[in-house]
Each structure stands twice: as structure tokens, then as C-alpha cells.
Amino acid sequence: MLEVSGLEAGYGSFRALHDVSLTVAAGEAVAVVGPNGAGKTTLMRTVSGLLGRRAGRIVFEGTDLATVPPHRIVELGIAHVPENRRLFPRLTVEENLKMGAFSPAARPHFAERLEWVYSLFPRMRERRAQVAGTMSGGEQQMCAIGRALMSKPKLLLMDEPSAGLAPVIVDQVFDLVRRIRQEGFTVLIVEQNVRQVLELVDRAYVLEVGTIGKSGTAAELKSDPAIREAYLGI
Amino acid sequence: MKIAWTLLGAALLLPPFLPISEYTLHILILVLLWAFVYTAWTIMGRFGLVSLGHGAFLGLGTYATALLWNHWGLTPWLGLPLGIATAVLVALVIGYPCSRFKVVGHYFALVTLALTEVVRLSIVAWRDVTGGSLGMTPDLVPANSLMALQFTRITWYWVALGVWAVGLVIWHRVDRSMTRSAMDAISDDETAAAAVGIDVTRQKLTVTIISAALTALGGGLIGQYQMYLNPETMAGVGVSLQIVFAAISGGMYVILGPTVGAVLTIVLQEFLRVLFGTHFIGAAPTIYGIMLILFIIFMPTGICGVVAERMRRKRA
Structure with a gap:
């Protein structure tokens, strides 16, 4: 479904990613794990078109995304749950969700998808009229995921959904991700929380200082001695 | 709410029939025409696109x-659309790169400020045609010529009232549109807006x-009404x-905020x-x-914003 090959990207004179290649097949959940500053967020921003690339290819369902602007990428079926949620803090929950179905293709389906997101996250229905910026971190994350789902994406990009949340809430967020998977979505997730994310994905890539180190199935990585030592603290 | 609007509308239909002085009528016309221009400014200004370039469009x-x-004898019925087209073209030439390269906030204000001065200085410099800083007067025809868009004061009052009302209708329609929601989202977080699929x-x-x-339409009409154009009063910072x-x-x-602003500034x-x-x-x-400094510090939502907030609280 998604093929990234030889990707290079950066900011100014700084090269954040070089020679990154990965694939995500339809129906799969794939994680990219790695320490802070490895380039995980840059990878997500490049895939969703928010950041230009310097070299390499990103192909989604046969379409090269090279010159496709971000809003078109959403229409093609990639939705991005950005790092730190990035809700519209002064808009209500429902207005935030509405923005997720902004593209002309999604607008006619707004009502039915809103109903669907509310059935998925009943909490959001309770909070529909609340200003998004005043909710707790976990609720905001839920809203951000709901907003991304409003475009009915084929591929969901999730950038550190557990960042900045209390451990109990982190568990809840990972439960949410698990439910999204059960709904049949293809997910590419970026996480620092290696232990928990390996429990819920099929495969993972380890991103180290801008390039892919190890990769394999979740089970392989969990039993890899180097990974266990570096990321799982065992 | 409906009653209040009906009363306001009815009150505004009265002045031409009242025994008021020409001067009072003149002030009312100015208020309505400028209110239209100010309303036009808020259509983008309320979303954080603070433009100091509206002097240029005007x-x-x-x-x-x-x-x-004056030079080609072209009726304002064609001149106005051409003026509007020019302003739109300039807006695109400035707006597109500003948006693509994320020139926002203070930088956006500065870019548009420069634009305004370029237009003013061009008018001043092109003296043979525009009359330069001395200004110019549209060639006069006998009063109430539809072709020349030159009317008596009473007719101008009706024109100004109509244009002002159209401005409010457009403001209202933008307010109720998806564009308004999108612009709210963009002014909250531009990157997030792009990420969820809004074409920023x-x-x-x-x-x-x-x-x-x-704004260009309002400017054209103000020029026609005053029958005198000066680069200092119609363009520039x-x-x-x-x-x-x-x-x-x-x-x-x-x-109604910009209209209240027009009453305040013109009075x-x-x-x-x-x-x-x-x-x-x-x-x-x-x-x-x-006064601008005082308003920004103590009343950033303006007179109408404060009144609306009071009314909301009273009702709650």
C-alpha cells in the first residue's frame, strides 16, 4: 500500500532522514520506533506532504506523492494524527471533527461519519460542544484520532500518540489504537514507547539517527538482544 | 434579534424624508460607504490576516x-469592475506567495504595508495621468447620470445604503460558510489544518x-461620491x-462592528x-x-465585541 524508498529529508542544512526505505501492506500495522531526534516525526511529515523531500520516492497505492500537496494526500486516503495532537484548541470537539471531513469528497458523508466516530468514541459525543483545548490529554488524543478518521482514510499515520500522557492514559490510548486496527485500518505508527507498541503491531522498523537500522516482525524485535537492551531495558 | 434588525432597517430608510441638513446626509453617506470598506477588511482581518494593504485595494x-x-470616457459601470479586477490580481500576486511561504502575522502585515505605499507612490509619481499629489476630479456631468454614476445626494444615500447592506449579507454568508470554519482552524494551527486536509x-x-x-468597489464608489481623489486619502498607509x-x-x-467603527471614526x-x-x-x-493602542490593549474585540459578550452573559 505504501512504499517509501531511499527517502532523504531535512530542515535547512540539517539532514534529518537519509536513505529511509519501508513498506506497509494493506491491513498491516507497522511501527517505526526509535529514540528522540531520530527523525520519526520528520518521516511522518514527509509522508503526509507537510514537509518536502530531497530525494527518494513515496508511493501510495501506485501514486507517487512527489508533487501532491497535503490536502490532496488526505483525499487519496492518508490521514495524519500529528505529534502533540495539534487540535484546533479554540474550536469545539464537533468542529474539530468537522474539519477532518473538510475535503470535498468527504463533506457529503460528514453526518454518517460523525455518527460512526461517536459510536467508536462515545466520550466524544458527551464532549461534542466542549472547546477542545480544555479537555484532558487523553481526550484530546481521542479527538485527534477521531478527526483523522473523519476522512475515512485507508492509511492512518499516528505520530507518538502516547507522548505527554500519564501512564494510565497511555494504556487507554493504546487500547484505542488496537480498536482502530480491529476496525480494519492500516496503521503506520511512530513511537518512543517501544515495549507497548511492539505488543500491538505486526512489524516494526528501528529508526536511528535518520536511517533505518533493524527491522522485522514484532516478535523478532522483541527477542532481539540489542533491542531488548537498548529499548526495553531488559 | 429579528425585531432589532427590522427597526434598524426601517430607521435607515427614513433620513432622505426627514428635514435634515445636507451636511448630516453627507456624513451618513460617508459612514455607510466607509462601513462597507471596513466590513470588507474584517472578512480577512478576523482570521488573523491583518492586512495593511487595503489602502492599495481602495x-x-x-x-x-x-x-x-476621464481619459477614455469609459463608464464607471465598466471602470469599477476593471478596478476590482486589478485589485484582485494584485491581491493574488501578494497573497499567493505569502501563503505558500508561510508569511504570516507581523511579516504579513509588513508585506501588505509595503504594497500600500507602492500604490500610493505610483499614483503620486504618475502625475501627468493621475494629477499626482494634488489629486484629481472625475469629469462632471449634469447630476443624476446613471451612465456616469454621478448622482444627487439623496440618490447617493440610497446607493450607499444598498451597497452597505450587500456588504453585510456577504459578511454573513462568509460567516456561515465552510471557509469560515476552515479559516478558524487555520488561524488556530496552520500546520494541523493542512494535515487534516484543508487547502490552506x-x-x-x-x-x-x-x-x-x-474594498476596491467601496473605494470606487467613495471616489465617485466625493468627486475628488487624493493619493493621501484614498491610498497609502x-x-x-x-x-x-x-x-x-x-x-x-x-x-455590525465595522459599521460602529465607521460611525466612531467619521464622527x-x-x-x-x-x-x-x-x-x-x-x-x-x-x-x-x-486610541488604537488603547483599544488593542483594553478592548481587543472592539465595542460590538464587548456589547455582544455582555448580552450573552445577561442571557446566560
């Missing part, structure tokens, strides 16, 4: 209409074009600041003119400046 609309009439550039250009076009001041003081988030202007005469030329801008 100047382009005014001068295009008058110059085409397109949305920004939409409100910019509407705003610039209406001075006018841009006057527009921003009126919109902010009246309240840019409420439909103030006339008061200062009578008070100082020609003795103290810099007085008006100085007082404007001080």
Missing part, C-alpha cells in the same frame, strides 16, 4: 474608475479575494491604518477637523494612534 478601485472615465492557500486566497474586491483602526475599535468579530474625524481646522495638521493621526 486606491486601485478609486483611481482605475476615475482614470478610465486556497482558503486564505478566497477570503483575501473577497475582501480586496469589496494613512488609509490602511484608518481601516484597521475602525475595524478593530468597532469589533471585527461581530457583523471623530469631523469633530477633529472642526476643532483643529488647519492649525494642527498631525492631530488626527496622533489621536487615532493613541
Whole structure:
């Protein structure tokens, strides 16, 4: 479904990613794990078109995304749950969700998808009229995921959904991700929380200082001695 | 709410039938025409696109209409659309790169400020055609000529009232549109807006074009009404600041805010003119400046914003 090959990207004179290649097949959940500053967020921003690339290819369902602007990428079926949620803090929950179905293709389906997101996250229905910026971190994350789902994406990009949340809430967020998977979505997730994310994905890539180190199935990585030592603290 | 609007509408239909002086009618016409321009500014200003370039759009609309009439005898019915088209073109040339390269906030204000001065200086420099800093007068025809868009004062009142009402309807329609939601989202977090699939550039250009076009139309009409154009009063930083001041003081988030701003600025202007005469030329801008600072600090949502908030609290 998604093929990234030889990707290079950066900011100014700084090269954040070089020679990154990965694939995500339809129906799969794939994680990219790695320490802070490895380039995980840059990878997500490049895939969703928010950041230009310097070299390499990103192909989604046969379409090269090279010159496709971000809003078109959403229409093609990639939705991005950005790092730190990035809700519209002064808009209500429902207005935030509405923005997720902004593209002309999604607008006619707004009502039915809103109903669907509310059935998925009943909490959001309770909070529909609340200003998004005043909710707790976990609720905001839920809203951000709901907003991304409003475009009915084929591929969901999730950038550190557990960042900045209390451990109990982190568990809840990972439960949410698990439910999204059960709904049949293809997910590419970026996480620092290696232990928990390996429990819920099929495969993972380890991103180290801008390039892919190890990769394999979740089970392989969990039993890899180097990974266990570096990321799982065992 | 409906009753209040009906009463306001009815009250505004009265002046031509009342025994009021020509001067009062003149002030009312000015208020309505400028209120239209200020309303146009808030269509983009309320979303954080603080433009100091509206003096440019105003100047382009005014001068295009008058110059085409004087030099080629082209009726304002064609001159106005051409002036609007020019303003829209300029808005696109400035707006597109600003949006693509994320020129926002103060930088956006500075870019548009420069634009305004370019237009003013061009008018001043092109003296053979525009009359330069001495200004110009559209060629006069006998009163109430539809073709020349020159009317008696009473007819102008109806024109001004109609245009002002159309401005409010457009403001209201933008307020209820998806573009408004999108622009709210963009002014909250531009990157997030792009990430959820909003075409940021397109949305920004939409409100910019509407705003610039209406401003040019307002400028063209003000020129036709006053029958005198001057680069200092119809283009340049001075006018841009006057527009921003009126919109902010009246309240840019409420439909009647810019109109209240127009009442305030024009009454103030006339008061200062009578008070100082020609003795103290810099007085008006100085007082404007001080008041603008006070409004931004103590009343950022403007007079109407504060009133609306009070009413909401009373009801709750």
C-alpha cells in the first residue's frame, strides 16, 4: 500500500532522514520506533506532504506523492494524527471533527461519519460542544484520532500518540489504537514507547539517527538482544 | 434579534424624508460607504490576516474608475469592475506567495504595508495621468447620470445604503460558510489544518479575494461620491491604518462592528477637523494612534465585541 524508498529529508542544512526505505501492506500495522531526534516525526511529515523531500520516492497505492500537496494526500486516503495532537484548541470537539471531513469528497458523508466516530468514541459525543483545548490529554488524543478518521482514510499515520500522557492514559490510548486496527485500518505508527507498541503491531522498523537500522516482525524485535537492551531495558 | 434588525432597517430608510441638513446626509453617506470598506477588511482581518494593504485595494478601485472615465470616457459601470479586477490580481500576486511561504502575522502585515505605499507612490509619481499629489476630479456631468454614476445626494444615500447592506449579507454568508470554519482552524494551527486536509492557500486566497474586491468597489464608489481623489486619502498607509483602526475599535468579530467603527471614526474625524481646522495638521493621526493602542490593549474585540459578550452573559 505504501512504499517509501531511499527517502532523504531535512530542515535547512540539517539532514534529518537519509536513505529511509519501508513498506506497509494493506491491513498491516507497522511501527517505526526509535529514540528522540531520530527523525520519526520528520518521516511522518514527509509522508503526509507537510514537509518536502530531497530525494527518494513515496508511493501510495501506485501514486507517487512527489508533487501532491497535503490536502490532496488526505483525499487519496492518508490521514495524519500529528505529534502533540495539534487540535484546533479554540474550536469545539464537533468542529474539530468537522474539519477532518473538510475535503470535498468527504463533506457529503460528514453526518454518517460523525455518527460512526461517536459510536467508536462515545466520550466524544458527551464532549461534542466542549472547546477542545480544555479537555484532558487523553481526550484530546481521542479527538485527534477521531478527526483523522473523519476522512475515512485507508492509511492512518499516528505520530507518538502516547507522548505527554500519564501512564494510565497511555494504556487507554493504546487500547484505542488496537480498536482502530480491529476496525480494519492500516496503521503506520511512530513511537518512543517501544515495549507497548511492539505488543500491538505486526512489524516494526528501528529508526536511528535518520536511517533505518533493524527491522522485522514484532516478535523478532522483541527477542532481539540489542533491542531488548537498548529499548526495553531488559 | 429579528425585531432589532427590522427597526434598524426601517430607521435607515427614513433620513432622505426627514428635514435634515445636507451636511448630516453627507456624513451618513460617508459612514455607510466607509462601513462597507471596513466590513470588507474584517472578512480577512478576523482570521488573523491583518492586512495593511487595503489602502492599495481602495486606491486601485478609486483611481482605475476615475482614470478610465476621464481619459477614455469609459463608464464607471465598466471602470469599477476593471478596478476590482486589478485589485484582485494584485491581491493574488501578494497573497499567493505569502501563503505558500508561510508569511504570516507581523511579516504579513509588513508585506501588505509595503504594497500600500507602492500604490500610493505610483499614483503620486504618475502625475501627468493621475494629477499626482494634488489629486484629481472625475469629469462632471449634469447630476443624476446613471451612465456616469454621478448622482444627487439623496440618490447617493440610497446607493450607499444598498451597497452597505450587500456588504453585510456577504459578511454573513462568509460567516456561515465552510471557509469560515476552515479559516478558524487555520488561524488556530496552520500546520494541523493542512494535515487534516484543508487547502490552506486556497482558503486564505478566497477570503483575501473577497475582501480586496469589496474594498476596491467601496473605494470606487467613495471616489465617485466625493468627486475628488487624493493619493493621501484614498491610498497609502494613512488609509490602511484608518481601516484597521475602525475595524478593530468597532469589533471585527461581530457583523455590525465595522459599521460602529465607521460611525466612531467619521464622527471623530469631523469633530477633529472642526476643532483643529488647519492649525494642527498631525492631530488626527496622533489621536487615532493613541486610541488604537488603547483599544488593542483594553478592548481587543472592539465595542460590538464587548456589547455582544455582555448580552450573552445577561442571557446566560
